[in-house]
Amino acid sequence: MFEGISTQLLFGQVLLGLINGSFYAMLSMGLAIIFGLMSVVNFTHGAQYMLGAFIAWLLLNYLGIGYWPSLVLAPVLVALTGMVLERLLLRPLQGLDHLYGLLATYAVALIVEGLVRYKYGSTGLPYDNPMPGGINLGFMFLPYYRLWVVVFSLVTCIGTWILIEHTKLGAYLRAANEKPQIVETFGINVPKMMTLTYGFGVGLAGLSGVLAAPIYQVSPSMGSSLMIVVFAVVVIGGMGSIVGAAITGYMLGLVEGLTKVFYPEAASVVIFMFMIISLYLRPAGIFADKESV
Amino acid sequence: MNSLAMAREPDARASAAVMLKIDNLSAWYAESKVLHGMSFDVREGELLTLIGRNGAGKTTTLRSIVGIVQKRTGSIRFRDEELVGKRTFQIARLGIGYCPEERAIFSSLSVRENLFLPPVLREGGMTDEQLYATFPNLKARAGSQGTKLSGGEQQMLAIARILRTGSRLLLLDEPSEGLAPVVVKEIGEIIQRLKAQGFTIVLVEQNLRFARMVADRHVVVENGKVVDILSNAELEADMGRVKSYLGV
Ligand SMILES: Nc1ncnc2c1ncn2[C@@H]1O[C@H](COP(=O)(O)OP(=O)(O)OP(=O)(O)O)[C@@H](O)[C@H]1O
Ligand SMILES: [Mg+2]
Numbered sequence: 001m002f003e004g005i006s007t008q009l010l011f012g013q014v015l016l017g018l019i020n021g022s023f024y025a026m027l028s029m030g031l032a033i034i035f036g037l038m039s040v041v042n043f044t045h046g047a048q049y050m051l052g053a054f055i056a057w058l059l060l061n062y063l064g065i066g067y068w069p070s071l072v073l074a075p076v077l078v079a080l081t082g083m084v085l086e087r088l089l090l091r092p093l094q095g096l097d098h099l100y101g102l103l104a105t106y107a108v109a110l111i112v113e114g115l116v117r118y119k120y121g122s123t124g125l126p127y128d129n130p131m132p133g134g135i136n137l138g139f140m141f142l143p144y145y146r147l148w149v150v151v152f153s154l155v156t157c158i159g160t161w162i163l164i165e166h167t168k169l170g171a172y173l174r175a176a177n178e179k180p181q182i183v184e185t186f187g188i189n190v191p192k193m194m195t196l197t198y199g200f201g202v203g204l205a206g207l208s209g210v211l212a213a214p215i216y217q218v219s220p221s222m223g224s225s226l227m228i229v230v231f232a233v234v235v236i237g238g239m240g241s242i243v244g245a246a247i248t249g250y251m252l253g254l255v256e257g258l259t260k261v262f263y264p265e266a267a268s269v270v271i272f273m274f275m276i277i278s279l280y281l282r283p284a285g286i287f288a289d290k291e292s293v
Numbered sequence: 294m295n296s297l298a299m300a301r302e303p304d305a306r307a308s309a310a311v312m313l314k315i316d317n318l319s320a321w322y323a324e325s326k327v328l329h330g331m332s333f334d335v336r337e338g339e340l341l342t343l344i345g346r347n348g349a350g351k352t353t354t355l356r357s358i359v360g361i362v363q364k365r366t367g368s369i370r371f372r373d374e375e376l377v378g379k380r381t382f383q384i385a386r387l388g389i390g391y392c393p394e395e396r397a398i399f400s401s402l403s404v405r406e407n408l409f410l411p412p413v414l415r416e417g418g419m420t421d422e423q424l425y426a427t428f429p430n431l432k433a434r435a436g437s438q439g440t441k442l443s444g445g446e447q448q449m450l451a452i453a454r455i456l457r458t459g460s461r462l463l464l465l466d467e468p469s470e471g472l473a474p475v476v477v478k479e480i481g482e483i484i485q486r487l488k489a490q491g492f493t494i495v496l497v498e499q500n501l502r503f504a505r506m507v508a509d510r511h512v513v514v515e516n517g518k519v520v521d522i523l524s525n526a527e528l529e530a531d532m533g534r535v536k537s538y539l540g541v
Contacts, residue, residue: 168409171402171406171410172410174399174401174402175399175401175402175410177401178399178400178401179397179399181361181381182393182397183410184361184380184381184382184385185359185361185381185382185385185391185393186382186385186410186411186412186455186458187382187385187386187411187412187414187458188382188412189382190382
């Protein structure tokens with residue numbers, strides 16, 4: 001197909017790009033949901049992703065609870081701790097400059113990462129692949145677990161999109177994004193809704209973490225390294241645009257993968273080059289005016 | 294009731310129970326005090342207007358009732374409940390519907406979603422059929438984006454969406470503002486119909502012609518205080534008195 005480039009390598013990188021894109025999409029969607037409703041740039045997101053993976057590891061190694069129950073349990077636990085965090089730390093900062101929320105969530109991220117590193121060290125903890133094996137497609141070998149990650153993440157993103165764009169609950173969320181006080185005059189407890197939304201958004205991060213555990217190793221810094229890219233994704237997609245965040249996530253995962261094939265030297269910076277160009281051309285984000293959520 | 298009172302208040306509603314009693318209400322935006330001890334009552338089934346110049350404090354009065362302005366002292370009693378100290382959503386759940394001056398139609402929601410967003414809080418609200426019968430335009434445009442409607446349609450939508458919820462007290466902030474005379478007339482007719490259906494209404498209005506067409510009584514607000522309260526008959530009899538307050 002392309003001279004000097006094997007189809008093995010090409011499809012392998014496309015798959016890797018899709019996998020990375022799956023995590024970018026789920027994480028940036030959660031960030032966008034939280035930012036849209038609460039105007040909080042949630043810097044704890046990476047730590048909450050790590051926490052999802054880490055809780056799954058703890059459940060397995062201390063209680064013998066395997067991957068599948070953890071896929072439900074760990075995100076719920078991350079969501080619950082998130083809701084406590086929102087009540088104790090973020091709610092008092094409501095109405096102040098965005099910077100306070102950003103700094104506060106960043107501080108929490110450092111503390112959480114620090115605690116995990118202190119207790120378990122910074123080397124990665126292995127997590128067994130719950131779906132070993134794969135199929136040979138002829139042009140490449142497709143591991144089952146990677147297929148599962150891509151499919152599951154797509155379903156999660158589409159499900160979240162339907163929830164927000166096509167349900168009554170989503171209508172409250174979109175309305176409260178725009179005019180929280182007016183939504184409150186309809187008898188809706190908007191502060192409670194914010195707590196639940198924060199829980200949902202970070203629950204998505206926790207879910208991504210569990211998904212990631214068998215692929216990447218479980219380590220305290222697994223979130224912070226990923227989050228730099230995820231923030232770039234959110235900026236490119238348009239802060240607060242939920243659909244934009246998801247689409248941009250997949251797209252940039254693919255771009256990154258393809259760059260590895262065609263010009264490997266640029267692979268680690270291509271996303272940031274995209275960010276600079278998109279900020280220059282469309283400062284509000286690619287999806288900013290089509291999608292107000 | 295003696296004949297003197299009858300003469301002063303020819304309206305039969307004078308004898309109706311007080312639904313909303315505002316007593317010595319003061320309110321602040323941050324450090325700046327905007328309401329300075331307002332007092333007035335709204336009776337069950339009555340249509341009361343708040344009139345007064347720009348910046349007099351009419352909108353702030355409504356925002357204080359619904360708790361959007363949280364910093365307030367004095368008393369606002371709705372039936373048996375004290376509203377000062379309550380949060381906005383708690384106040385709304387008692388059955389108070391608020392239609393803000395800026396209309397506040399949601400651009401990320403369709404007309405239908407805007408209309409059905411406020412949840413039904415108690416019994417006695419309009420059914421969907423009654424609602425669409427009263428506002429046929431909204432049915433025709435149900436799928437459009439909320440903010441694509443004309444100004445008049447957006448105003449209708451802002452009123453319509455609080456009629457399903459079972460709220461019996463409606464706070465309407467200048468529904469006639471910025472609309473063409475035909476649309477103002479249409480909205481006037483709708484408000485009269487709501488009154489006939491037994492809604493209690495507090496209407497902020499600068500348009501005197503519109504106000505006297507629909508109201509039972511008028512509360513004149515000046516610099517965050519109530520300076521006069523007159524029945525509609527008194528207003529008709531002495532337009533000069535009110536015009537001097539409004540400076541028109
Ligand atoms: N958000 C705010 N922050 C600070 N001051 C405000 C705010 N909103 C209104 N004010 C001030 O409070 C006073 C009363 O304003 P309010 O909006 O209640 O007047 P109004 O009678 O509704 O006027 P209009 O007829 O122009 O709507 C004005 O002096 C206004 O400048
Ligand atoms: Mg006003």
